[in-house]
Amino acid sequence: MAFAATLLAASATAQSPTTGTIRGTITNATNGRTLENVVLRLAGSGKQVVSNSYGDYEFANVPAGEIEMRASYIGESDIVTRVTVTAGEVTIHDLRFREQAAKDDGAKTLELDPYVVNAERYRNARATATAEERNAVNIKTVVATDQFGYVPSGNVGEFVKFLPGVQLDYGASGGNNQGFADNAANGISVRGFGPEDTAILIDGLPVSSTLPGNLTRQVGLDQLSINNAVRIELIKVATPDMPANSIGGQVNLVTRNAFEFPKLTYSGRLFFNWNDMQSDLFKKTPGPVNKKTYKTTPGFDGSVSYPVTKNFGISASAAWSQEFSETWRAQPVWNNNQATNFQNGAFTNSAGQASSIANPVLTRYQITDSPMLTERRSGNFRVDWRPTPNQTIRANVQYSTYETAEANRRLDFRPAIANGATWDGTQVVGTTSNSTTAMTVTTRDRIGDTLSGQLQYDANFWGFQINAAGSYSVSKSDFKDEENGHFSEVNLNLNPGRVALYGFDKGIPNRAETFTRSTNLPLDYTALNNWVFDGTTAKSGESHNERTIGLYKIDVSRPLDFIPWLGSNSIVVQTGYRHDEDRNMKSGRGTGYRQILRPGSSYTVADILDSSYQGVTPGFGLAPQQWASTYKLYEVNSANNIFYVPDFDESTNTRVENYNSFVGQQKNLNETIDAWYAMANGSFFDGRLSIVGGMRQERKGRVGRTPFTDGKWDFVRSSDGSIFTDPTLAPNGIQTSIGNGRVENGVVITQPTNRPLFANDATGTALRALLTSKGIAFPTVPYGPPTGSGVRDLRARMLQFQAAREVNQHVTGDPSYSVNTAYKLTKKIDLKLAYSRSFKLQSLESGAAGGVVSGTNDFSFNEFTSTEQQSNNGAIGEIKVANPALKPETAQNWDMEASYFTDNGGKFTVSYYTKSITNQTMNFTTYAGSPAFDAVMNALGLDGSDYSEWRVVTSTNSTTKQKTSGWEFEVRQDLGFVGKWGRRVSGFVSYSMTDFPTPDAPAPYTLTNPNGTTVVITPSVNTVTLRSNRSGGAGLQYAGNRLTVQLRGTYKNDNEIGGERLTVNGQIFRKIQPAESRIDLNASYMLSKHYSLFLSGRDIFNGERDQVWRHDGGQLPDYASLADRRRFGVTWTFGVSGNW
Known part of the structure; x- marks a missing residue:
């Protein structure tokens, strides 16, 4: 009753006839856009508000009479005005920043000049980002999409890669899957944690993404577009109203609203993409698959924003593009014998030198030509409606598609040598007659689409702020072949007697020779008619992955402005509930599905010669090669029906292999999360100190299905x-x-x-x-x-x-606590300090020690016979399975940040963070009586008492700790301090230093067997994957009335690639990703008030990447250190843009 009386009193106060309301919209005069994050204060009252995403602000319960109002925005002088408030009425008071800069040559009237808009674009974009960062209590880094000019394909990663703490993953996950260009960003890593740990949101709500193959949490960037985004936020510390399941940080795309401009505004671009590995700009050339195509490919994008009325508006965007990419891949293998890398068993060359780590010989060379044509489409439609001044409804729909046509054409040379052979760091001449040369042609089309819809409702009733939202996102991804007129793979062998490789350049040969087996005569490996094949199989893979994410949530907050002793301070309490459902599944017949040759049928290599892909080098100086065609093989089969799938068991085991392929593809996992939170945020000392803190609790349920081995x-x-x-x-x-x-x-x-x-x-x-x-x-x-x-x-x-x-389990995680504080030490210096608890979710699919759902062949029951029980210490049987009751890894985080803001919108920031990670996943063997045993029994729907003497091999949460920490630095500044012209020149620098100390070693534990014997087991723990611990970005840009130019780049130091280390007889070889820099160029020139030409280049000075071996003893010579080189050229985009 007392609480209700308080609310009634507050409501009466809100309706007091002695007060009124001030309401208005704030715009930027240089570009006409509304301004978010303008801080407004009323003198003498302690009242402070911040303009919202529509540029609107409102002061309620303002005493009638004249009052002074001050508006502050990053890099601009304060606007100080006096406003007369009438009791019981709403006073409209609009504001415009930068009016003087927008006036044409000192004219008295304000006119929106396109040339001024162009000259001020980078400054305005920088201010948008900086204002959002400064007004947030939690620690985040923001980039406006106008800040870095045009980015080819609208890839989100290409925008955030310059921010401190961010590194990008390029190409396929794991480096082996088809359907990914090696020069395209596909994953975002934050503070050393991988793409699978980085959530990507649109307007604060999750978006689905899936990849054909394994189940994964990673959001691929190829199915996202920033075409309708106004800014991108990298949130490094979450508040309690946000999920805390991105241990490094989460990326949020904020879309453009309909009221960004006061009138109908639209823009568009028409452009062409070109890769400099192709010399013919506007001419059809061979590839990538079964016909000649243009490699200079077109694209367009456009957007429109239309405020139909003052309270109703729409915005829309659309994009379509094609992009050709080429990758040459060289993989030399150096050994001191014919076995695996650097084993014992040395032999001598013709100069009498023994093979060794210091004098290795090239025993295998693979070269792969991978051209690919990618087509993307995307569209976005958003509606903004304010039915009343205190209610807002936003609806947003996004759709995108992704299609690739790609071929991997590989030659595999394996020269066999004996003692006395000619070999050194420049050549290897095979001596024996059992050398091999193989050809593999793989074509598999990747097709995907994503549909996302969101509905959000905001209202303010009687002082209560209500936000309700729902979203639904479904993503599909497929590997196709027969539907597109081809098989997936064809293999041939040359069967030479000898193989010789010459002209090594950093370990890569530029010439190959092959010889006949019986007569030792030259054998032309480039001519397909010299090759043979078994002719018995046609591979025809199919994979379908689908991920669906849905949620609904409600947040309710109430300012405690009815408490009189708060004075000019403010406290807002907030609580909310959220339900998420994430369904992840894969199906299809798998990529190992195949057909066999029908008895009595035949064909020749001439029948499958790829006549459309001739005269093309496989790369790195080798002669043009003739290839087999999976398209021609499909055509031969379509015309003659030579392949079939047998319905009986036979020597090729096709039925069993197809069954294996199918079963391995049948997996799914449905995760549900119910979360609730409570938080409070306060502002004290006239807005100088802000605090947000609270607690979030989540309960997760998992139901999955996975292949099972009995x-x-x-x-x-x-x-x-x-x-x-x-x-x-x-x-x-x-x-x-x-x-x-x-x-x-x-x-x-x-x-x-x-x-x-x-x-x-x-x-x-x-x-x-x-x-x-x-x-x-x-x-x-x-x-x-x-x-x-x-x-x-x-x-x-x-x-x-x-x-x-089926496996089925529910688990309640540890509560997530967080406290964020921000203190304005001076008008220019801000300090932020935060404590939070965040989580790292387990992999969706993995082996018995690491994932929620068991991988193929990792889930099995094995009941022992009496004899086997004796050899297994009395155990009745063994169950191997992933543990779906795993709790997420938990990080205790401290974050600190200090920022200095200059008068003209610049920013200097230094931050430090530390994370202490527990609950990491470790492999675990147990009998009845342990939580891991009970969790497995419950998940499988079994009665644990029936399996009391069974051994369970699974995973559990470790008690060890791993710590990471890091420093991050960022500077954004123009040269306005040297004069008016300096405002047009600006730059940025970011740098990150991450420390990955050696994690705690897991403690051994003693396992007591059913027969009373004991065994000591030392478990292995999944720790944070090592990444580059030094990275940064920098850029310099000039913006004139007509010409704008940007040069920007990223850097990261070398790092060891996890899981690739070799240890041979005590000698350690590490596979290293060398240090790299990537430089981008962006330029545009205004032809008129509405039209501009632009040019963009990505990674303009490199175009290739290496992986190298590094021997701890320093004996391995440089010429033998290369393990993998991928050359993919530079992608250029040029075109015309328009704004109206």
């Missing part, structure tokens, strides 16, 4: 599912497989001697009678082998390897 698939089971045994006839169970016999297509060729069930003797008769008497079914013919060499039995494999076994 280790005892061929044992007869009782009605309760356990292995049937008989103390006299079958103490170790009864097996139904062929054992040491042989069976084909259900016909026993050789009777087994170790399978009593099928024996024609007294024991076999007794066993069969026993099973019949107990009502237990058994086969009359033994199953053939499900795996291994020889003819495999599909029936057996279907029992052993099964699709879609």
Whole structure:
């Protein structure tokens, strides 16, 4: 009752006849746009507000009479005005910043001059970003999309890569999947944590993304576009009303609203993309697949913003582009023998020098030509409606598609050598007659689309601020082949006697020679008619991945302005609830699906010669090569029906392999999250001190299906599912497989001697009678082998390897606490300090020690026989499975930031952070009685008491800690302090230093077996993947009335690639990503008030990337250090833009 009385009193105060309201809109006179984050204060009252995304502000309950109002914005002089407030009425008071800069040659009237807009674009964009950063209590870094000019393909990563703490991943995840250009950003890493740990949001709500292949949390950048975004925020410390599941940070795209301009405004660009590895600008050339195409490719984008009325507006954008990319990939393998890298077994060359780490020999060279044509489409439509001054409705729909046509054409040379061969750092001449040369052509089209919709409602009733929102986002991604008129892969062999490689340049040969096996005569490897193939298979893969994210949420806040003792201070309390659902699945027949040649059918290599891709070098100086074509192979099959899928078991095991491919593709996971939070934010000391703090709690449910391997698939089971045994006839169970016999297509060729069930003797008769008497079914013919060499039995494999076994679990995570403080030390210096708890979510799909859903062949039941129980210390059986009840990794974070803001909009910032990470995932073996055992039993829907002496191999949360910390520096500044012309020259610098100390070693634990014996196990823990620990960005830009030029770049130092280290006889070889810099160029020139020409280049001085081996002992020579080189050229974009 007391609370209700307080609310009624507050409501009465709001309606007091002695007060009024001041309301208005703030704009930038140099470009006509509304201004967000303008700070407004009323003198003598302590009241302070900040303009919203529409440029609107409102002061309520202002005493009637004249009052002074001060408006402050980054880099501008304050606007001080006097406003007369009438009791009970609304006073409209609009403001405009930078009026003097917008006036034409000192004219008295204000006119929006396009040349002034152009000259001020970078300054205005920088101010937009800086104002958002400064007015946020939490720590974030912001970039306006106008800040860096035109970015080819509108890739989000190309905007945020200059921010401190950000590194980009290029090409495919893991580096092997098709459908990704090596020069295109595909993932964002923040503060050393990978793309799978970086959430990407649109207007604060999640967006889905998926990749064909494994289930993943990573949001790929190829299906996102910034075409309708006004700014991009890198949020490094979340507040309690935000999910805290991005341990490094999260990226938020803020879309353009309809009231950004006061009138109808639209813009567009028409452009062409070109890669400098192609010499013909406007001429069709071979590739990338089955026909000649233009490599200078077109594109356009456009946007419109239309405030239909003062309270209703629409904005829309659309984009379409094609982009050709080319990658040459060289992979030399250096050894001191013919085995794996740098093993023992040295031999000598013709100069009598022994092979060694210091004198290695090239034993394998792969070269791959990967041209690709990518087509993207995207569209966005947004509606903004203010039905009343205190209500706002926003609806936003986005749609994007992505299609690639790509071929990987690979040659694999393996020169075989013996003692006395000619080899050194410039050549290797094979001596023996068992060298090999192989050709692989792979074509797999990647097709994807993403549809996202959002609805948000904001209202203010009786002092309560209400925000309700819902969103739905679905992303689909496929690998296609037959639907697009081709198979996925064709393989051929040259079968030479000798292979010789010459002209090494940093370990890469520029000439190859091959010789016949019997006569040692030259054999032209570039002519396809010299190649052979088995001709028996046609690979035809298919993969479908789909991810759907939906949520609804409500937030309610109330300022405590009815408490009299607060005075000029303010406190707002807020609470909310949010429900998320994330469905991630993959299906299809898999990428290993294949057909075999029909008996009596045939074709030749001449039938599948790629006549459209001739005269093209595979790269790095090798001669032009003739290739086989997966398109021609498909055409031959379509005309003659030469391939088929057998419905019986045969020597190629096609049925079993296709079944394996299908089952391995059947996985899904549905995660639901229910979250609730409470927080308070306050402003004290006339707005100088701001605090936001609170708590967030989440509960997560997981239901998934994954392939399952039954280790005892061929044992007869009782009605309760356990292995049937008989103390006299079958103490170790009864097996139904062929054992040491042989069976084909259900016909026993050789009777087994170790399978009593099928024996024609007294024991076999007794066993069969026993099973019949107990009502237990058994086969009359033994199953053939499900795996291994020889003819495999599909029936057996279907029992052993099964699709879609369900796991189900719920887990409540630890609460997430956070406190963010911001203090304005002076008018120019801001200090921020934050404590927060954030989380790193586990991989969706992995092996038994690391993921939520088990990977293929990582989920199995294996009930032991009596004999096996003895050798397994009394364990009755073993279950291997991922643990769906894993809690996320937890980080305790401290963040500090100090910023100095200059009078003309510049910013100097230094920040420090530290993270202490616990709950990291470790492999774990246990019996009944541990939380991990109970979690697995519950997830599988099993009664743990039935498996008390079973061993469970799974994963659990470690008690170890890993710490990371870092310093980040950023400067943004123009040269306005040297004069008026200096305002047109500006620059930025950012630099990050990250420290990854060695994590704590996991403590060994003792496992007590059912037979009483013990074993000490030292677990392995999944730690943070090492990335470059020094990175930065810098740029210099000039903006004149007509000409604008930007030169900007990024840098990161070298780093070791995780999981690639070799240890050979105590010698350690590390695979290193060398230090790299990437420089971009952007320029535009205004032809008239409405039209401009522009040019953009990405990574203009490099165009290739290496991976190298580094020997800890320093013995490996430079010429043998190269492991992988990818050359992809420079992508240029040129075109014309218009603004109206």
